[in-house]
Amino acid sequence: MLCQRLDIEVGDIVVNQHQTKAWRNLSQAENAYLRFDYSEIHSLLKELQPSDLRLPYDRVHYNYLNGIYALENEQDQVKALAYFQEIIDEDWLALIIFIICWLYGRHNYMKDSNHLLHYAYKIGSRFHEVYYMGRILYRLRLNANAK
Numbered sequence: 001m002l003c004q005r006l007d008i009e010v011g012d013i014v015v016n017q018h019q020t021k022a023w024r025n026l027s028q029a030e031n032a033y034l035r036f037d038y039s040e041i042h043s044l045l046k047e048l049q050p051s052d053l054r055l056p057y058d059r060v061h062y063n064y065l066n067g068i069y070a071l072e073n074e075q076d077q078v079k080a081l082a083y084f085q086e087i088i089d090e091d092w093l094a095l096i097i098f099i100i101c102w103l104y105g106r107h108n109y110m111k112d113s114n115h116l117l118h119y120a121y122k123i124g125s126r127f128h129e130v131y132y133m134g135r136i137l138y139r140l141r142l143n144a145n146a147k
Contacts, residue, residue: 038073
């Protein structure tokens with residue numbers, strides 16, 4: 001009724017998440033991460049302003065990708081942890097544990113890394129976090145190969 005009076009369509013006022021700049025940039029940055037293209041990640045994240053990150057998931061995804069970028073490309077663990085600290089809650093616990101495991105694995109603390117990876121796998125299974133499950137299993141394989 002209101003839309004008819006204003007002569008607009010509902011689709012004109014309802015924003016689909018997949019049409020937002022934040023969603024496009026974050027998705028492209030995620031794909032760049034899978035290709036280890038850190039310069040593309042940096043440029044895509046740099047284009048986003050805080051006002052672009054209206055949805056809670058967008059803010060979490062943004063902080064996650066910035067943390068990964070700081071960790072993997074800049075080798076700045078303190079900066080990475082600052083980004084990761086922004087997203088800590090129960091739903092993201094598997095991710096946080098995975099990141100710690102990744103650090104342990106990179107520094108050859110394989111026993112600690114493997115122990116936490118198995119724990120992260122249990123948590124991820126409980127919350128059905130399929131995306132991170134693959135990364136957890138991949139890190140376990142890297143650790144096994146490093147032994």
